[in-house]
Amino acid sequence: MRPRTAPVALAVVLLAALAACDSKAPEPSAASAPSTTQAAGEHAGHQGGATAPAASPAKPKELAAALEQYFAVHTLLAVRQARSVLTANGAYREAADHELEEYTEELSELVGGAYGDAQGTRFKEVWERTTADASSYAQALAAGDDAAKAKARQALLADAGAYGTWLAGASDGRVGAGDGAAQLKTHVQQLMDHDDAFAAKDYDRAYRVEREAYEHMFAAGTELARAGVAPKAAASLDTPVEKLRTAFAMLLGEHMQLIIDAQRATFAGAPEFNAAAAQVNANTDALTKGMGAIVGPKKAEEFQAAWAEHVEGLLDYSTAVAGHDDAERAVAREKMRGYGARLALYLSDIVRNELPLEPITKALGEHDQHLVDQVDAYAAKRFDEAQESEVEGYGQMLGVANTLVGALQRTVKPQLPVGGSQTGGGSTATWRR
Amino acid sequence: MTPIGGRRRLGGGLAGLVALVLVAGCSAASAERGDPPRPAAAATTASGTAAARSFHSTRGYRATPVPVRIEIPRIKVASPLDRLGRAADRTVEVPVRWERAGWYDEGTRPGDPGSAVILGHVDSREDGPAVFFRLRELRRGDEIVVTRADGSKARFAVDRTEQFPKSRFPTDAVYYPTLTPALRLVTCGGSFDATAGHYRSNVIVFATLRA
Numbered sequence: 232m233r234p235r236t237a238p239v240a241l242a243v244v245l246l247a248a249l250a251a252c253d254s255k256a257p258e259p260s261a262a263s264a265p266s267t268t269q270a271a272g273e274h275a276g277h278q279g280g281a282t283a284p285a286a287s288p289a290k291p292k293e294l295a296a297a298l299e300q301y302f303a304v305h306t307l308l309a310v311r312q313a314r315s316v317l318t319a320n321g322a323y324r325e326a327a328d329h330e331l332e333e334y335t336e337e338l339s340e341l342v343g344g345a346y347g348d349a350q351g352t353r354f355k356e357v358w359e360r361t362t363a364d365a366s367s368y369a370q371a372l373a374a375g376d377d378a379a380k381a382k383a384r385q386a387l388l389a390d391a392g393a394y395g396t397w398l399a400g401a402s403d404g405r406v407g408a409g410d411g412a413a414q415l416k417t418h419v420q421q422l423m424d425h426d427d428a429f430a431a432k433d434y435d436r437a438y439r440v441e442r443e444a445y446e447h448m449f450a451a452g453t454e455l456a457r458a459g460v461a462p463k464a465a466a467s468l469d470t471p472v473e474k475l476r477t478a479f480a481m482l483l484g485e486h487m488q489l490i491i492d493a494q495r496a497t498f499a500g501a502p503e504f505n506a507a508a509a510q511v512n513a514n515t516d517a518l519t520k521g522m523g524a525i526v527g528p529k530k531a532e533e534f535q536a537a538w539a540e541h542v543e544g545l546l547d548y549s550t551a552v553a554g555h556d557d558a559e560r561a562v563a564r565e566k567m568r569g570y571g572a573r574l575a576l577y578l579s580d581i582v583r584n585e586l587p588l589e590p591i592t593k594a595l596g597e598h599d600q601h602l603v604d605q606v607d608a609y610a611a612k613r614f615d616e617a618q619e620s621e622v623e624g625y626g627q628m629l630g631v632a633n634t635l636v637g638a639l640q641r642t643v644k645p646q647l648p649v650g651g652s653q654t655g656g657g658s659t660a661t662w663r664r
Numbered sequence: 665m666t667p668i669g670g671r672r673r674l675g676g677g678l679a680g681l682v683a684l685v686l687v688a689g690c691s692a693a694s695a696e697r698g699d700p701p702r703p704a705a706a707a708t709t710a711s712g713t714a715a716a717r718s719f720h721s722t723r724g725y726r727a728t729p730v731p732v733r734i735e736i737p738r739i740k741v742a743s744p745l746d747r748l749g750r751a752a753d754r755t756v757e758v759p760v761r762w763e764r765a766g767w768y769d770e771g772t773r774p775g776d777p778g779s780a781v782i783l784g785h786v787d788s789r790e791d792g793p794a795v796f797f798r799l800r801e802l803r804r805g806d807e808i809v810v811t812r813a814d815g816s817k818a819r820f821a822v823d824r825t826e827q828f829p830k831s832r833f834p835t836d837a838v839y840y841p842t843l844t845p846a847l848r849l850v851t852c853g854g855s856f857d858a859t860a861g862h863y864r865s866n867v868i869v870f871a872t873l874r875a
Contacts (some may be wrong), residue, residue, distance in 0.1 A: 251811040316866030471840035478843035493716075500708040500717035507714075512722040519725050527770075527842045528727030539721035550716040553709050639841075647839045648768070649754045651830030654796070656853030657787035658863075 232575040239266060291460045292469050292476075294345050299452030299477065300484065300629060301338045304622070306448040308334060308487055309362065310441045313369035313426045318499075326614035330622070331362055345459040350401040357397050361390040361415070364621070365422050372430045384423060391416035402458035414451050421447060433505035438492065443508050445488065448479045476636045482518050487598070487625050489514050490542070494606040525639055526581050537577045540570040545599065548570040549606040563604065571595040578635065585638035594631050601627060680735045714735045728773040729813040734765050734782060739798035741765075741784075745810075748783060758783055762794035774810040775818035775873060777843040782810075786851045786863070796851035800825060808847060808871055819848045820871035827853050827865050838868060845873035 239648035308331045315324035331537020335358050364386040371379035395412025423446035427438035457465045467473060489511045496507040515538055523531030544567040575592035608616035653661025735742045748757040748766040759766035765784035772778030784796035802808075806822040828834055840847045847869075854865025 303708075437833045454730060471836045471842060474842055474844070475840070482843075492720075497712040497716045498709050502709040502717040504712045504719075508719050515722050520777045521723075521843045524772055524843060528773075530724075531727075535723060535725040539723050542721040543719070546716055546719055546765060550713050553711045554715070629717070643841060647835055648756045649833075649835060651828070651833035652756060652758055652850050653782050653852070653862050654783055654850065654866070655756050655786035655788070655794070655861055655863045656855040656861050657789045657792055657794075658858065659787040659792050659797075 235305050235559065240563055242612040252543065253421045266475065291456055292473050294341075295453045295456035295473075295477070296470055296629075296633075296636050297341055297451045297452075298338075298345075298456050299480065300625070301334065301341060301453040302448040302455070303445050303481070303484065304488075304625060305331070305334045305338060305362075306422075306444050307441070307456065309422055310367050310425055311446065313422070314331055314365060314429060316366065316369040317373050317430050319373070319389055323614045326618050329615070330618045334358055335362060342455070343458070346401045350397070353397055354401070357390060361387065361394070361419065364390055365419065368423055369426050387419040387423065388416065398455070404452070405462075405554075406458045414454065418451065419449055432502065434503045435509065437604065438503075438506040438510045441492070442485065442489065442513070445485060446481065449477075449484075453477060472640055473634075475639070476633060478521065479636050480629050480632040482514065482521060483628050483635075486511075486514050486518065488621075489603070490545050490602055491605055491621055493546055494502050494602065495609055497546075498610070499550050499552045508546070511546075515539065515542060522581075525643060530581055533577060534581075537570075537574045541595075544570040545602050548603060552610045553605050567599050567603075568596070571599055582635070582638040582642045585641045586634065592636075594627075597627055598624065612653060665854060722803075724749065729816065730778050731767050731774045731780070731782075731810045731818075732813050733811040735809045735811070736802070736806070737809075739801055741798075743784070743795050745761070745782065748780075756783060757782065759785060759795075762791055764790040765795050771839065772841075772845075774847060775816075775845055777845055778839060778841055779846040779848050780810070781838060781848045781850065783850045786853060786867070789833070789861075794847065796867075799849060799851045799869060800827070800853055802849075802869050807874070808869075810847070818847075818873060819875045820844075821874045823870045823872055825867065825869045827867050829854065829865050830863075832870070833866060837870070847871040847873070 305412035308327055312324060312327035312331060315321075335355065336401050336587060339351050339355035342354040346354070346495040364383055367386045368380060368383035368387060370459065371377075371383050379455060391412045392408075392414040395408040395410070398411030399408035421440055425437050428440060429435070457468055489507065493504060493511050496503040515535065518538065519531050519535040522534045526534070544563065548560060548563040548567060551557075552564050572592055575588055575595050578591050579586055579588040601620050605617050605624065608614070608620060628631050675746035679823070716831065730747070731745050733742075733744050743763065746759050746761070746766040747769040748759065748762055749768075749772060751757050754842050756768045757766070762785045762833045767774075768783065772780040774782075786797050787794045791796050802822045803823050803825040804822055804824060808820040808822065810818045810820070812818065820828040838850065849869040849871070851867050852863035852865070852869035854863050
């Protein structure tokens with residue numbers, strides 16, 4: 232088995248980025264989200280080495296950030312494993328199997344850090360079983376074995392119940408067994424829906440459900456973190472700043488993953504590409520509206536234009552790779568640099584230089600590079616490497632999200648209105664009560 | 665972590681090999697990995713690249729139309745919306761007419777991600793009860809309908825109604841950006857400071873988009 236570096240790095244990068252996001256001063260290190268790799272190294276040093284297990288974050292929001300990502304990525308890995316089963320792509324399946332195994336291990340360590348080792352072990356049992364049953368469902372579907380499919384469905388629903396029971400116990404009743412079960416039931420149902428749609432070549436539905444499943448489990452990560460701490464500590468997850476961080480991390484991470492879907496779908500044919508690309512556009516719309524909430528409609532329009540170039544540049548590159556056109560590939564790569572520079576300029580402008588231009592440009596360059604590496608490796612059927620680029624790229628993107636939100640916070644906060652409103656002067660509301 | 669540069673160097677030769685395999689419609693490399701043959705691979709890739717070449721990222725973002733009217737059936741509010749800016753002291757302006765509510769137009773448009781903020785007076789010395797006189801009666805689940813300039817409607821459901829001293833106005837909870845489409849209704853409440861001629865508190869309704 233490959234060394235378990237990527238998930239550990241993801242957790243460490245997240246924690247480092249959050250630490251940077253928390254900083255009040257606009258220090259250069261916070262600005263260098265690109266330098267998530269560097270920051271991760273520094274953080275690992277504090278933890279006693281880069282080989283430290285997935286962290287046991289002390290603060291609820293750090294735990295939430297880690298669990299959100301682990302749950303979300305695990306979901307995508309499960310979806311992609313199912314696709315490898317349904318398309319009989321053995322080599323890709325092998326890579327997905329390995330990654331799922333590693334993620335389950337790391338996720339369980341993370342849960343154990345929050346809930347205690349014994350609960351981490353129990354969680355791992357439930358999670359491994361759920362992962363295996365989801366795989367069995369896809370295999371039954373691929374084999375056209377209705378009886379096995381029904382059996383796998385029943386097993387997955389039972390897994391949801393087991394998760395609920397586990398969560399109720401682990402959280403000392405802060406979450407009811409029924410609520411926990413309902414959360415995982417939605418998850419396993421989404422996995423099955425995806426598989427059914429993909430097997431029926433209803434790619435529009437398959438990719439839409441995948442996105443919904445990602446978002447559902449991202450939120451489930453927040454809830455799992457919340458359940459692990461006392462209500463007073465959990466309140467830190469409900470602050471506007473923390474909610475904004477979570478929302479942007481979810482959307483920017485989703486962007487990264489949907490681009491990967493579209494890149495890979497380029498090799499699978501037009502129907503699948505179009506379905507994947509539609510979700511990329513849906514994510515862009517959501518991001519644009521999100522930016523609009525912060526910077527207003529005019530700047531949101533500018534964001535969308537810059538982001539569109541970024542997205543098209545990435546997909547132009549993967550098209551050239553899939554078409555084996557080296558000249559087109561070189562041109563696409565060069566254009567990506569120009570698009571990245573323009574997008575960096577835009578982002579630096581909206582945060583009013585809270586983030587210097589150079590680190591943003593570098594961060595976007597790293598983001599592009601991860602996706603370039605990913606599609607290069609995928610095209611060459613080096614699926615392990617493609618997975619590694621995906622995981623590293625996802626962690627880096629979350630670092631960008633956290634740093635960007637930190638800068639936005641410093642930009643937005645001083646501009647908010649202050650104080651209450653003088654919306655009454657007759658005293659009638661007082662004596663009426 | 666695998667060094668990125670090393671990975672890229674490794675990739676060149678294999679990529680060339682895969683290209684040949686795909687163009688020939690032959691899956692020798694795949695067979696070595698135990699993959700079943702996929703004879704349509706070249707055609708599939710060609711079809712995928714053709715689709716990818718015609719891809720256009722979404723553009724043409726259109727701002728949501730501004731809100732022009734608010735209705736709150738439970739407390740029989742139906743009011744046109746004036747536009748409110750920021751006063752010199754950085755507070756939000758208040759409506760100039762007691763019977764009309766106002767929308768803070770430097771903030772979110774109702775239905776967009778973020779908290780749209782609508783203010784209305786609770787009463788006036790001259791005319792008594794004003795447009796948001798009964799705001800404090802709103803409870804979880806009550807409906808608020810905002811109509812936009814194009815006639816479209818954003819429907820919100822009340823999450824909670826709370827009262828805060830003006831000295832501890834929850835600025836972040838009301839104005840801080842969020843990606844959840846939300847609505848905040850603000851009026852006055854609490855005890856009345858006769859000397860200043862103002863209430864000491866604000867009543868705030870927190871609502872989220874339902875449709």
